[in-house]
Amino acid sequence: MAATPDSLLREVNILGTLNDQTKKVLSKDAAVFLALLHRTFNERRKALLQRRVVRQAELDKGQLLDFLPETRHIREDETWKGAPPAPGLVDRRVEITGPTDRKMVVNALNSNVWTYMADFEDSSAPTWENMIYGQLNLYDAIRRQVDFKQGEKEYKLRTDRTLPTLIARARGWHLEEKHFTVDGEPISGSLFDFGLYFFNNAHELVKRGFGPYFYLPKMESHLEARLWNDVFNVAQDYIGMRRGTIRATVLIETITAAFEMDEIIYELRDHSAGLNCGRWDYIFNTIKRFRQNPNFILPDRDSVTMTVPFMDAYVKLLIKTCHRRGVHAMGGMAAQIPIKNDTAANDAAMEKVRADKLREARAGHDGTWVAHPALAAIASDVFNQYMPTPNQMHIRRDDVHITANDLLNMNVPGKVTEAGIRKNLDIGLAYMEAWLRGVGCVPINYLMEDAATAEVSRSQLWQWSRHQVPTAEGKKVTKEYALQLLREQAKKLGEKAPKGNKFGLAAKYFESQVTGEDYAEFLTSLLYNEITNAGSPVAAAKL
Known part of the structure; x- marks a missing residue:
C-alpha cells in the first residue's frame, strides 16, 4: 500500500x-x-x-x-x-x-x-x-x-x-x-x-x-x-x-x-x-x-x-x-x-x-x-x-x-596596521548589526558587503590576536588591544546610528571572535538564533 x-x-x-x-x-x-x-x-x-x-x-x-x-x-x-x-x-x-x-x-x-x-x-x-x-x-x-x-x-x-x-x-x-x-x-x-x-x-x-x-x-x-x-x-x-x-x-x-x-x-x-x-x-x-x-x-x-x-x-x-x-x-x-x-x-x-x-x-x-x-x-x-x-x-x-x-603561497606583500584593524572592526560590526536587524546585504564605504567580507574581517582579527602580530606602528596585537579598539569602534558607530540600533549586541558577539581564543565556524551560525523566533509547532499535515 x-x-x-x-x-x-x-x-x-x-x-x-x-x-x-x-x-x-x-x-x-x-x-x-x-x-x-x-x-x-x-x-x-x-x-x-x-x-x-x-x-x-x-x-x-x-x-x-x-x-x-x-x-x-x-x-x-x-x-x-x-x-x-x-x-x-x-x-x-x-x-x-x-x-x-x-x-x-x-x-x-x-x-x-x-x-x-x-x-x-x-x-x-x-x-x-x-x-x-x-x-x-x-x-x-x-x-x-x-x-x-x-x-x-x-x-x-x-x-x-x-x-x-x-x-x-x-x-x-x-x-x-x-x-x-x-x-x-x-x-x-x-x-x-x-x-x-x-x-x-x-x-x-x-x-x-x-x-x-x-x-x-x-x-x-x-x-x-x-x-x-x-x-x-x-x-x-x-x-x-x-x-x-x-x-x-x-x-x-x-x-x-x-x-x-x-x-x-x-x-x-x-x-x-x-x-x-x-x-x-x-x-x-x-x-x-x-x-x-x-x-x-x-x-x-x-x-x-x-x-x-x-x-x-x-x-x-x-x-x-x-x-x-x-x-x-x-x-x-x-x-x-x-x-x-x-x-x-x-x-x-x-x-x-x-x-x-x-x-x-x-x-x-x-x-x-x-x-x-x-x-x-x-x-x-x-x-x-x-x-x-x-x-x-x-x-x-x-x-x-x-x-x-x-595554492598555499602566502607571500603577500603588506603590513598589519591600526587603520586596517579598525577597518575590519567597522566592517564586521556594521555588517553584524545589519544582519541582526534582518538585513543581509549592506552598503559600507560604497562597497556592497555581505557575510563573506565580514568573515574576512573577523578571521583576520582573530588571526592577528592569536599570533600577536606586530603592527606597522610597532604595537603588538594582543587580546586586550583588539578588545580596546573594538569597543572604541562600536561606541563610535553606535553613537552615529539611529536609536534602537543593535551595535551593542553586535559588539558582544564580535568580542568573542577577535581575541584569538574562541572561533565560531561561521558568524551566521553564531548569530542565527538572534534573528529567528520559532513559534509553536504546527503539523504540516494540516496545511
Whole structure:
C-alpha cells in the first residue's frame, strides 16, 4: 500500500507563520517533498560536516593540503566532460547577484545582464520571513506576476527584452532551517531552499525554455558535491523530470575545494554548469582553515588582491580546470556601488571595476559578477570587447601548471596596521548589526558587503590576536588591544546610528571572535538564533 501524504508528514512540523500567499510555496505536497529529502540525505550531510571537523583538527596540527592521491585517475583522465551549457546558460558574461526581496528581484531582472543569481545565502539574513517570502517572490517572478507598488512607485518587469536567466543560490550544507522540522530535527537550509524552489518551479521553468538552475556555496570536498548530485537525481526522479535538467554552478570558496575542482565537476558532471571564483569567501576560508599556522598570516585586507600568489594560482587553476572539462569558469564579484555627489571618487571606483573585469576577461573567465545594476555596463563593455563569443571555453590555458605550493603561497606583500584593524572592526560590526536587524546585504564605504567580507574581517582579527602580530606602528596585537579598539569602534558607530540600533549586541558577539581564543565556524551560525523566533509547532499535515 502506497504511503499517503498525511502518513509521510507524521512528525513534520512548521514553526513559522504562513498565510494564503506563502502557502502557495509551502503546500502540503511541497512539505512531503522536503521531508523526503531530509529523511534521505540528512545523515549523510551531518557525517560530511563531521568530516570537516576531523580535517580541521589535522590542519591545526600543522598538516598542509595536497591534491588527493585516491582521485588522481579522475584528474588525469582527459576523456570525461561536464554537461554542455543548458538553455539560457550558454552566455553568462555578466551576472547580477543579490537577495530575494521583491524590489531586488524586479530590479535585478530588469538589469542589462545575462543572468541573475537570487541569493538565499550570504546576502540574505535567514529570518523566516526573508526565506519564505523570497521563495514566493521567485515563484511569482518566474510566472511574470511579481509587479508591485511601494508608496507611489511601481515596480514592473520590463517587456522590451528577454529577461536574465534566473539562478537560485541555496544556503550551505552547514546551515539549518529551524522553522521546518522533521522527526524532531531542523531541516538543512540547503535542502529547504533547494527543495521549495525546485518543487514549485522546475516544470514551469522548463516550460518557459529554461530549467531549474542553482549556485552551490561553501562546499569543502567532492564528497559534498556527490551529495548534491544524489539530491538532484532523487528530486528529478520524484517529479518525473529527466536527469540532467538541473544545472549547478559551484562556488569555489574554500581552500580545500580548490584542491578538488576536477573531482567536484566530475561528481556533478551531468548537472555541472561550471565553477565560480568566490573570492571573499575563499580568502576567509583560507585564513580559517590555517588560522593556527603562523605561516598563513595575511596583512591588511586591502593588500590581499586577486594578483597575490595564492589568489592568482586559484584563478588560473579554476579556469584551466573548467575549460578542460567544457564548463563555465565564472569570475568574482565587483562589490563597488556608485558614489553620488563625488564625481572624482566615483570615477576612481568605476575604474577599479573596469580593471578587475579586464583582468578576468583576459585570464579566460567566461563571465563575471556585479552587485549593482550600474556596474553592468562596465562589465559588459569589457567582456564584449575581449570575449566576442558567448564564452571562452576554447581557451584551454595549457600554459598553466599549478602545484600545491602555488595554492598555499602566502607571500603577500603588506603590513598589519591600526587603520586596517579598525577597518575590519567597522566592517564586521556594521555588517553584524545589519544582519541582526534582518538585513543581509549592506552598503559600507560604497562597497556592497555581505557575510563573506565580514568573515574576512573577523578571521583576520582573530588571526592577528592569536599570533600577536606586530603592527606597522610597532604595537603588538594582543587580546586586550583588539578588545580596546573594538569597543572604541562600536561606541563610535553606535553613537552615529539611529536609536534602537543593535551595535551593542553586535559588539558582544564580535568580542568573542577577535581575541584569538574562541572561533565560531561561521558568524551566521553564531548569530542565527538572534534573528529567528520559532513559534509553536504546527503539523504540516494540516496545511
